[in-house]
Amino acid sequence: MRRLPVYFLLDTSGSMNGEPIQALNNALSGMINNLRSDAQAAETLWISIITFDREVKEIVPLTALETFQLPEITCPESGPTFTGKALEVLYEKVGKEIRKGSPTQKGDWRPLLFLFTDGKPSDLQLYSEMIPKIQSVNFGAIVACAAGHSADNTKLLQLTNDVVHLDTADSTTLKQFFKWVSDTIEQGNKSMGTTDNVALPPPPSEVHLVI
Template sequence: MRRLPVYFLLDTSGSMYGEPIQALNNALSSMINTLRQDAQALDSLWISIITFDREVNEVCPLTELAMFQLPEIVCPQSGPTHTGKALEMLHLKVQADVIKGTDSQKGDWKPLFFLFTDGKPSDLMVYREMIPKIKSLNFGAIVCCAAGNMADDSLLKELTNDVVHLDNADSTALKQFFKWVSETIEQGSKSQGTGESLELPPPPSEITLVI
């Protein structure tokens, strides 16, 4: 069975400390449970989670959904948002993880990439240097989510046209966002092999598409 790799880059900088990080953990857990109820996702989906604050950590290497164990995502009480360094790690991991097709074997499906942040990159120069490298990886979709008024939609639009905005990072907003993410992934797993690009499902009212 060909794999559908899905990568999550999650902002765990100081502004996420407290209720937001708890809400993020709960929303991720709900998303994983939802995906496990989809037979096609269970067959093909592989998930990786990378967190970023002052440090960048691969908290979950690429793992098949059936074996996936979600760790508790934690964050420091304060500190910068190294989004650029997170993109550096993503670039390395995708190059190492994703199996390319050859004459003798079929490769993985185009990977999907979701980025969640409630702030701006503290390492803006590195962030901008990485954008063309990330775009060259041929993702099936790149979706960025900006939460709260400190997040900069325009910087995320440099990375992808698919940017959504949440008013805040509370439990309701994050659950709605990751429920929408699970619908996007399920749609992605069904559209693989059709030759069609992934169409994002319409977002719920709590999520604003950034035009």
């Protein structure tokens, strides 16, 4: 069975401390449960989670959904947001992990990337340098989410045209966002082989598309 790799880059900088990080954990758990209820996703989906604050950590390596276990995500009380470094780590991981097609083996479907942040990159130069490299990977979709008033839509729009904004990073909003993410993944999973790019489903009222 061909794999559909899905990568999550999650901002865990100090501003996520408290209710936002708890809301993020709960929303991710709900998303995984939603995906597990889809028989096709259960067979093809592989998920990786990378967090970034002052450090970048691969907290779950690329893992099949059927054996995926979500650890509790934590964050420091303060510190920078190294989004550029996160993209650099992602670029290295994708280069090693994505299976290319060969005469004896079908390659993976085009991977999907979801980036979530409530701020803006602290390492702007590296962030700018990594954008063309990430775009060269040929993701089936890159969806970036800016949560809260401190999040910078403009920097995310340099990375992808598919940017959404959340007014808050509270439990209800994040739950709706990650439900929409699971819908996007399921839609992408069903359309693989028929289209190059994943069309985003209509978002709920809490998720605002940035034009």
